[in-house]
Amino acid sequence: MKKFIIDSIQAHVPKRFLLTYQKKLESYRKELASIIKSKSYEMLESSVYLPFDLNLIEDVSQLVKQKKHADLKYIILIGIGGANLGVKAIIEAFHGSCSFFKQKQIQFFFLDTINPQWCLSLIKFLQNKRSSEFLIIFTSSSGQTTEVVVNFESLSHALSKHFKNLFHRIIIITKKESPLFKKAQTNNIACLTIPSIIGDRFGIFSTIGILPLALAGFDVKNFQKGAQQAALNGIQNSIEENPPLLSAILTYFYYKQGISIHNTFLFDSNMESLGKWYRQLMAESLGKKQDLDKKNVRTGITPLVSMGTVDLHSMVQIYLAGPKDKFTNFVYLEKTQQDIKLPKKLPLPQLIEDLEGKTHEQIIKIILFSTMLAYKKQRLPFISIGLPDMSLESLGYYMQFRMLEIMYLAKLLNINAFDQPNVEDYKKEVRRMLKEGVIG
Amino acid sequence: MKKFIIDSIQAHVPKRFLLTYQKKLESYRKELASIIKSKSYEMLESSVYLPFDLNLIEDVSQLVKQKKHADLKYIILIGIGGANLGVKAIIEAFHGSCSFFKQKQIQFFFLDTINPQWCLSLIKFLQNKRSSEFLIIFTSSSGQTTEVVVNFESLSHALSKHFKNLFHRIIIITKKESPLFKKAQTNNIACLTIPSIIGDRFGIFSTIGILPLALAGFDVKNFQKGAQQAALNGIQNSIEENPPLLSAILTYFYYKQGISIHNTFLFDSNMESLGKWYRQLMAESLGKKQDLDKKNVRTGITPLVSMGTVDLHSMVQIYLAGPKDKFTNFVYLEKTQQDIKLPKKLPLPQLIEDLEGKTHEQIIKIILFSTMLAYKKQRLPFISIGLPDMSLESLGYYMQFRMLEIMYLAKLLNINAFDQPNVEDYKKEVRRMLKEGVIG
Structure with missing residues (x-):
């Protein structure tokens, strides 16, 4: 598989913090490795x-x-x-x-x-x-x-x-x-x-x-292949070689600082549902009233899904100018599935300068980099995640990477990632109302 | 037009607060009235x-x-x-x-x-x-x-x-x-x-x-008709008769208490884009670095769009159990466009009790009311907004109502609702990069 690129420079998390929490997750990492073997x-x-x-x-x-x-x-x-x-x-x-x-x-x-x-x-x-x-x-x-x-x-x-x-x-x-x-x-x-x-x-x-x-x-085997690779990376010792571990610790760093909104900003309009899949993974796994010691904590990181470039014309004003309460993950494709090259002579020329001869893929990347630069100037923390392409292997890698990341995060937050006790709250009411025929 | 129902009981905002800010908005309300006349x-x-x-x-x-x-x-x-x-x-x-x-x-x-x-x-x-x-x-x-x-x-x-x-x-x-x-x-x-x-x-x-x-x-005249009605209501003196004024003050009440996430929870799967329209309206209008006195404020309310009933299986765990940082607006239809009645004899009977003979519309309402009850039990603040039906008139009313609400909210926050200065931050970079052909 081509490389899955995580750039975490703009997260500005101290090396010492990374190492401390890497150590804390050491035994859990080994546990995950043994599960794969089991x-x-x-x-x-x-x-x-x-x-x-x-x-x-x-x-x-x-x-x-x-x-x-x-x-x-x-x-x-x-x-x-x-x-x-x-x-x-x-x-x-x-x-x-x-x-x-x-x-x-x-x-x-x-x-x-x-x-x-x-x-x-x-x-x-x-x-x-x-x-x-x-x-x-x-x-x-x-x-x-x-x-x-x-x-x-x-x-x-x-x-x-x-x-x-x-x-x-x-x-x-x-x-x-x-x-x-x-x-x-x-x-x-x-x-x-x-x-x-x-x-x-x-x-x-x-x-x-x-x-x-x-x-x-x-070809589901390719889908599995990507996920296998992500799992094998996700049990590596070295934090640089372990994207889910790294990403979990970065997110935890900001959570500890009170930044409790997580924004996945996907720069391909076909990836909105991929964003929503992760949104439910994070919300259900990390939104917990009690921690593992039965202490009331009301923990939770509220996930947002933002779409590039649509939300540059919808949400970016508040992202750049509003409260600094969000940790952003830009997700993009290294290579689009198809591309279009603009002609040298545009039908309505000079509305915007310098478009002639450029490809859609180039322009999307220019907009992405410009957005990251604007974030940097406002000192807003972010990482970027580059999928090599839109293939089953890449998507399998991404999804397994996210599931492991959430497991590590839950461990750091000392909560159970695998239950959803409060969803029952409304389900009980539904059953009662159906029985009593309250509406009808 | 049939009635547009706003139920604000579960927002629990003191009457005194409502009256104080109603008074503060008095001159702005008159200004809006005079604009319509002008x-x-x-x-x-x-x-x-x-x-x-x-x-x-x-x-x-x-x-x-x-x-x-x-x-x-x-x-x-x-x-x-x-x-x-x-x-x-x-x-x-x-x-x-x-x-x-x-x-x-x-x-x-x-x-x-x-x-x-x-x-x-x-x-x-x-x-x-x-x-x-x-x-x-x-x-x-x-x-x-x-x-x-x-x-x-x-x-x-x-x-x-x-x-x-x-x-x-x-x-x-x-x-x-x-x-x-x-x-x-x-x-x-x-x-x-x-x-x-x-x-x-x-x-x-x-x-x-x-x-x-x-x-x-x-028939765009019906669309306008709904909007006219919302505008006429939105310049009423009485807060009970003025939905946008009421809604703005309720949202402001929670914003002042540090609740800076606004969740529009729409109970009709065809309304997701309506939710996204409001999301950009709120984010761009209220996310501002400076207030009208040029003071650095970094104000902003982060809008979420949640879909009933899909997000009961995705987000509701964090909404019910996570941090109490959200003010929720449930939006629903009094009447669906079409309906289906379940037969007395189900193909696979008794998976869930008491479904026989019920209609889809009844079941959606039961789920909605159950959700609101679960919110109430967790003491999470919310209002509900009932559109009489899916008609151009109702949608026109809703959209004008929301635009007026945002104007009132911006006035309360002392910011300019009508500009988006920070969107320029990345646009400038795009132009530079296009010129320099940085990517190629």
Whole structure:
């Protein structure tokens, strides 16, 4: 793999701070290394082993062979949060958020939140297709997330009128303990599982991510390869060779100084969902009321997603002039997928000087460097992260890098990265209100 | 218009505070009222008069008659920031973010940031159409925003090979002082102007917003009607009858207490761009280094956009358990555009209890109320804003309400809401680097 470049000079974190916290993380780093070697799913951190798991790819391949007909055109992914954000991130990174123009490749439809208008459009669209043209993937770890169950029931109820064997065109991804697993067995619906201990937001290299991507024809081995590399780097001793460790300590440095907003500023408009995937990873993993000693801490770093260059015309005024409460990560591609060269003679010349003959890629980079320079002049702390290209390998590296970074950060913050106890607060109320029929 | 409901009970702001700052804003409120009556564009706040301006609608209608052929199918909007976010907000509110399924209505393509892949797809798509099937709107107040100029030049250069009279299918929106205005004249390109004093982010009721919407067949008079109502409410004396005044003072109350993050939590997945429109309005208007007395203040409220119910599975853990640094506005629809009723007999029954026979709209409301209850239990401050429906009138009301709220807030913060001096910081660098060809 080409090099993944992290430039942390503008973070201005003292060497001594880095070394101190590197030492504090020493035993945790070794623990992570031993998990990869253990080849099992027994620890909360066991997701680091996922990209090395050959059985997983084997299970997925078999199901793909069985379900993917030559005329497969549409994949409907019913899932929310960690269960769909990772896949959405990859699909959009390659194809853009709206694949209106790409009718040759397999088209993804994401059903996450409840939106009856969207659900009805989808039903109407699918009811005149052949059943071999689509597959519905229903991902829910617990099998009890209201939104996705509502969407699944609505869609499958409506489509079952048009397709006698609709259940043959459904794949369920869930945990073995969930009631959904049993329903899949009883109704003869194809089902893949995820290890009990792996949470959705650390699950992109489990069946949650690998199955949809494999069905869509992506070479998932390259995706795993990038993640393997990131994991191997992420257990290195040397902080310079260990990007997740470095990034975690830098973020922690600013958190300790009261800078509790983290801004991922992505300079490629196809990476917005990748930003949102990380946003939920950080928010759910680090936003905790209590630390590991049951002390009330109300910890948390609020993640922002900013898009270059759009947010230079939306948010940059407050970033440059407002409160100094943000630590920024610029994320960019060393090389764009395609490029356009402006002609020597522009249709409306001289609106802006010196554009003639330049390429889009050059201009994006000029804008990126100018933005970083403006940050530097205002003494705003940032790092930059350069992905070599938009490839599955790079994206696999990036996602594994971020998951390891969050594990290290949680360790520094002395919290549990793997639970989300307070999400239950509203879920309990939902169940009560559904029961009492409060609205209706 | 049906009622626009603001519930501010859970903001817990003392009556005395409200009255004190209502009094402080008394003269500004009167000033705004007089601007509406003045029927002119002389003040920075003159955007409040835009929805009352009959000449504007007349100019737009004439151009629509001239340029809109019966077979118009595609509108390409080249603009960034305030120049396109408002239109995007309206289009997506009605049609969703990807109008893949709605091939009957006029399709919008937004070219904002530089993304060569997207630009090439668009070129390829358009080059085989008839010229009467598309229109290109190029919106740039200054005519000198790098990204949109690059996109305009690239698109028009490529398309000019296929369409001899391409300039006839282009409409420019700019200010009279801009070099772009002169280019439009010289090249015989249709051009509409915006009043010199109106900034893009307050310009949704100017030609920037009205022309694209009118071309797409929206009844822009209803859009204006909602905005007129919001403006008339926004100059009322009574704080209970004046939503923008009330909302501004509530936000200011928390800002003074150090709560400097503002979270708009929208419970309809088609409203994400509406959230982003407000995000730029707040960030650019309130993020200022200096106040009106030239004192260094580094003021600013960092706006977040959260989407219900998606972000309940992404962000809500940190919102409920993390630092209490956010003031939340829940925004919801009293009535969804369409609805789906779940059957009495579900395809996979009993995954979640009590879903049978409920409608999507009921379930969304149950989730919304449950979320607000969870916020209440954690004593997190919030208000809720209920739009009666997804109509142009409601959206017009909402947007004008927000613009007035930001004006009142800027007045309370003693800053200029209408400039963005620090955006120039990186723009200067861009020009220098283009000149020096630093990257090449």
